[in-house]
Amino acid sequence: MITRKRKIILAAAAVFLIGSGRLLLAAETDTPELSPIEVAAKGLQDNINIVWTCIAAFLVFFMQPGFAMVECGFTRAKNAVNILMKNLMDFSIGSIAFFLVGFGLMFGASNGLFGTTLFGLKGIEPGAHWNWTFLIFQTVFAATAATIVSGAMAERTKFVGYLIYSFFISLFIYPVFGSWAWGGLLDGGGWLEKLGFLDFAGSTVVHSVGGWLALAGAIVLGPRLGKYGPDKKPRAIPGHNIPLAALGVFILWFGWFGFNPGSTTTGNGSIGYIAVTTNLAAATGAIFAMFAAWIIMKKPDASMALNGALAGLVAITCPCDGVSPIAALIIGGVAGILVVLSVLFIDHVLKVDDPVGAVSVHGVNGLWGTLSAGLFNMETGLFYGGGLKQLGVQALGAAAAFAWAFGLGLLLFTIIDKTIGLRVSTEEEFKGLDVGEHGMEAYSGFQVFSTT
Amino acid sequence: MKLIIAYIQPHKLQDVKKALYEAEVCKMSVTNALGCGEQHGYEESYRGIKFEVNLLKKVRIEIAVNEDFVEKTIDAICAGAKTGNIGDGKILVIDMPECVRIRTGQRGKEAIG
Numbered sequence: 330m331i332t333r334k335r336k337i338i339l340a341a342a343a344v345f346l347i348g349s350g351r352l353l354l355a356a357e358t359d360t361p362e363l364s365p366i367e368v369a370a371k372g373l374q375d376n377i378n379i380v381w382t383c384i385a386a387f388l389v390f391f392m393q394p395g396f397a398m399v400e401c402g403f404t405r406a407k408n409a410v411n412i413l414m415k416n417l418m419d420f421s422i423g424s425i426a427f428f429l430v431g432f433g434l435m436f437g438a439s440n441g442l443f444g445t446t447l448f449g450l451k452g453i454e455p456g457a458h459w460n461w462t463f464l465i466f467q468t469v470f471a472a473t474a475a476t477i478v479s480g481a482m483a484e485r486t487k488f489v490g491y492l493i494y495s496f497f498i499s500l501f502i503y504p505v506f507g508s509w510a511w512g513g514l515l516d517g518g519g520w521l522e523k524l525g526f527l528d529f530a531g532s533t534v535v536h537s538v539g540g541w542l543a544l545a546g547a548i549v550l551g552p553r554l555g556k557y558g559p560d561k562k563p564r565a566i567p568g569h570n571i572p573l574a575a576l577g578v579f580i581l582w583f584g585w586f587g588f589n590p591g592s593t594t595t596g597n598g599s600i601g602y603i604a605v606t607t608n609l610a611a612a613t614g615a616i617f618a619m620f621a622a623w624i625i626m627k628k629p630d631a632s633m634a635l636n637g638a639l640a641g642l643v644a645i646t647c648p649c650d651g652v653s654p655i656a657a658l659i660i661g662g663v664a665g666i667l668v669v670l671s672v673l674f675i676d677h678v679l680k681v682d683d684p685v686g687a688v689s690v691h692g693v694n695g696l697w698g699t700l701s702a703g704l705f706n707m708e709t710g711l712f713y714g715g716g717l718k719q720l721g722v723q724a725l726g727a728a729a730a731f732a733w734a735f736g737l738g739l740l741l742f743t744i745i746d747k748t749i750g751l752r753v754s755t756e757e758e759f760k761g762l763d764v765g766e767h768g769m770e771a772y773s774g775f776q777v778f779s780t781t
Numbered sequence: 782m783k784l785i786i787a788y789i790q791p792h793k794l795q796d797v798k799k800a801l802y803e804a805e806v807c808k809m810s811v812t813n814a815l816g817c818g819e820q821h822g823y824e825e826s827y828r829g830i831k832f833e834v835n836l837l838k839k840v841r842i843e844i845a846v847n848e849d850f851v852e853k854t855i856d857a858i859c860a861g862a863k864t865g866n867i868g869d870g871k872i873l874v875i876d877m878p879e880c881v882r883i884r885t886g887q888r889g890k891e892a893i894g
Contacts, residue, residue: 565827626829633828673829686828 344728352769377596379462380679383593386462388584389469393420393476395580395764399639400480402574403685405566407605407761408484408586408769415491420472422492423499427471432464435504436515443505444517458667463515468533473588474503477539479684482546485553485758490751490767495544497741503538506733510534510726514594525719526726527706530592532647532698533727536732540692544681545738547667552682554758563676569630582611585642589649595653599650605685606641611660615640617665625669633669636686640668643691644698656705663701664694699727783851783854783894784878787842788814789870794840795837804857807848814841820868840869845880845893 363371375615397416400411429449437444445455453460475498482491509519510528528534558564568574589607590600618637622630641661645652648660671689675681683689704711711720745751752758758767764770789797794811803811822835846854855872863869882892889890 563830565825565830565832567827568826622829626826628826629826630826669829676829 337356343728359464362689367615374596375459378594379457379459381596381600382462382466382591383596385587386466386469387593388587389466389473389591390468390584392473392584392588395577395584396476396480396575398573398580400483400570400577400685402577403480403568404483405761406569406639406772406777407763408776409569409763410767410769411488411762412479412483413725413771414477414488414767415486416476416494419475419495420501422495423472423475424468426496426500427468427504428464430500431471431504431506432467433504434501435507436463436512436517436670438521439508439512439517439701441520442564443508444512449453455500456696458568462473463594466594470531470588471499471503471507471567474535474539474542475499477687477691478535478546481683481687482550482558483684483761485550485752486546487750488751488762489749489779493745493749495743498542502542502734502741504728506538507534509729515633519724521726521729524722524725525709526722527651527709527719528647528699528726529650529702530589530646532643532695533730535643535695536643536646537695537699537727537730538693540688540690543683543687543732544692546682546742547681548689549634549739549742550601550682550752552680553684553754556682557644557680561680563680568632568684574635576639579751582642585611585646587643589646592678593650602648606652606654606657607645608663609654609657610641610649612641613661613669614638614644614665615657617662619665621669622668632671632686636668636672636690637665639690640651640664640694643694644701648702649697651702651707652710653707654706656701656707660698660701660705664697668694696727696731699723782840782880782890783848784802784875784877785842785846785851785858785872786831786845786875787856787858787862787870788839789848789858790843790864790868791838791840793864793869794842795863796844800857800861801844801854804853806844806846806854806857808844808884810843812843814839818868836854837868847875847890847893 366680393416398413400416404412419744432450433448434443437446437448439445448459450460450464475495478494478498479491508517509521510526511534512519512523514521517602553566556564556566569609585607586604590603593599615634615638619629619634619641622628622633641664642658644664645657649657652660668686668689671693672686675683681688700720700723702710705713705725706715706719707713709715709719711717742751753762753765785879787797790808790815798809801807816839816879817835820837822833822837825834828833842858844854851874855874858872877889880892
């Protein structure tokens with residue numbers, strides 16, 4: 330009885346949809362083998378996919394204020410305007426660069442190394458075509474990769490230098506690597522995906538690429554003044570607003586429910602499952618980072634626990650669709666411990682100054698997440714009898730990301746450094762970039778205290 | 782005329798104000814201050830790096846009084862601020878040669894009044 334009712338409703342819907350001409354991909358759906366009910370079902374599914382992908386894109390867009398708040402909170406009050414402007418501008422510049430060039434390089438018909446069509450979505454009718462939905466979804470992903478870098482380069486980077494960097498990452502660096510792993514999602518196709526490389530929502534494509542670029546930027550820049558004492562030991566430069574940083578992390582966690590479940594670009598049951606694995610990994614990430622900090626540093630440092638939640642999210646981004654919930658817990662937990670050790674290692678051993686932990690969260694845990702798919706994937710993973718093949722492909726993809734992003738990052742930042750300059754003057758750094766670069770204060774009318 | 786300057790623990794400000802009101806001293810200026818003394822600092826840590834906080838947050842109270850109010854004021858501040866622990870603060874008393882009330886142009890004792 331129920332099925333008959335549903336059939337009638339679907340048939341009615343089909344008539345309505347065909348009548349109003351809203352059916353997408355009409356050429357495919359108009360084949361004579363499909364009954365009106367199947368046509369209607371397909372039409373509904375297509376529209377559900379569009380709605381879900383757009384909602385997910387808007388959630389991922391909301392990660393931009395998340396990043397802005399995290400980075401602002403973990404740095405000093407005198408540089409708050411600067412970090413907000415970097416976050417605003419890398420999204421704005423990136424959106425345009427990715428629309429005009431990046432999207433075509435990433436998803437156009439590939440010449441083997443990168444895409445060569447779809448620049449500015451040339452040839453796609455303005456209107457209901459799927460490519461527009463796919464473009465906005467991919468734009469917010471490209472912008473996520475771009476914005477990771479601003480935190481690692483905080484408090485000392487010349488604003489103009491940063492604007493140039495953010496143009497090139499969205500124009501070229503991110504899309505070309507993306508085409509290797511994800512080109513086949515549309516018209517392209519890359520060598521990594523042909524090898525069977527798994528990166529469902531972008532631990533490597535988005536986060537590692539951003540993280541390794543951030544590492545290159547922080548190395549070329551050098552540490553902030555006062556970060557390392559005359560004895561070369563790292564000194565604390567406390568962030569000015571931990572509540573803002575916490576708000577940013579919660580916003581990012583929220584946005585991640587678009588980032589991972591949205592990468593299905595399909596409105597079906599897998600959304601809920603991926604949301605579960607995503608959430609579990611974030612939770613264990615936060616908890617294990619807290620305990621790692623508690624054991625190593627004797628206190629449950631809030632900044633580390635916040636980084637831990639993000640580390641879990643970054644790690645589960647690659648394997649989120651193909652691992653069990655238990656595996657998600659493990660992946661997140663390892664990420665939480667890894668992020669604390671990595672922050673300490675980068676600070677104390679490498680002596681690279683990354684004020685917000687961007688390299689540890691996105692680079693290192695992007696790498697871990699990518700490898701974890703080779704271990705825990707329920708079909709091809711090492712722990713499920715898949716042997717070493719998947720793990721090898723994952724390692725190859727992660728290594729390629731490092732070589733591409735870190736190598737090009739070093740080159741790009743060195744060129745900017747040698748030409749227009751990448752770092753502000755010593756005097757400006759002491760005064761703060763807000764006054765020096767932007768001529769304004771973030772907290773005009775507030776008195777800023779120092780107790781050290 | 783004397784100027785009484787007291788550095789006290791921030792959390793004792795309410796008690797000191799209450800004691801001063803009870804002693805009928807109702808005029809004061811209060812500012813936030815940072816300082817170090819016998820209390821020494823304490824340690825904080827941020828992202829795995831420990832650092833010494835040696836300037837502690839204090840409250841500074843300034844009160845200009847006529848001679849007959851000096852002892853009362855000092856007693857009231859002590860009564861309000863004292864806990865018996867290191868860090869309770871200090872009271873400095875200095876001679877004040879002149880005082881002017883801007884609104885009326887009054888000077889000296891009257892201006893303090």
